[in-house]
Amino acid sequence: MWERWWTNLAVAVVALVATSVALPACSNPTDEGPAVYAGVASGLVMAVLVEGDAFVAYTCGDESVLDSNTAWFRGTLTDAHEISVTDHPTSRLEMQVRDADISGQLETLGGTQTPVLARTDESEAGIFLAEEGDCRTALVAITTSAGIRTQGAHFCAETGPFFQVTPIRPVATLGDGVDVSFTDDTGPREVRLQRVAAR
Numbered sequence: 001m002w003e004r005w006w007t008n009l010a011v012a013v014v015a016l017v018a019t020s021v022a023l024p025a026c027s028n029p030t031d032e033g034p035a036v037y038a039g040v041a042s043g044l045v046m047a048v049l050v051e052g053d054a055f056v057a058y059t060c061g062d063e064s065v066l067d068s069n070t071a072w073f074r075g076t077l078t079d080a081h082e083i084s085v086t087d088h089p090t091s092r093l094e095m096q097v098r099d100a101d102i103s104g105q106l107e108t109l110g111g112t113q114t115p116v117l118a119r120t121d122e123s124e125a126g127i128f129l130a131e132e133g134d135c136r137t138a139l140v141a142i143t144t145s146a147g148i149r150t151q152g153a154h155f156c157a158e159t160g161p162f163f164q165v166t167p168i169r170p171v172a173t174l175g176d177g178v179d180v181s182f183t184d185d186t187g188p189r190e191v192r193l194q195r196v197a198a199r
Contacts, residue, residue, distance in 0.1 A: 041106070046140070059106060089159055128178050
């Protein structure tokens, strides 16, 4: 069973994924919430929340690589302001955290290495999450020039299987939550997701 770490998180206003905006320094979070970084890489979208020395990172694979590129990470930054996750069952994440961006590499179980870059984002984008028992339903929302892009998955183990998540209504504005649907082994489901903070 996963550690219910998010019960120690404040479910608060977060903003997340895009490739070009500016946000306050990641090492100096304010009452407005954590620093939010977001980006698009080959075969995945990514969002990272940093508040103090705590971080949450979520990568969500494209449909064809959903199982291999979807992973949930959380932990504490190193003294050198780095994200270093080496004990995840399917992936390894190494990233350098700076005020304007986070860059590094995601390595999947098969040895595929994907360079990743996430920039700060003050827009409506974010990480959204719901949990039920041992299961998570998580969504990344990314702001792009064409509007808000969403990508997410439902999973009950860090190794999968993963089921693609779709917003129930077109996403023009997000606020603090979003309703999504997916079909898992039990049939069609609908779930309300809430924004996640790093703390």
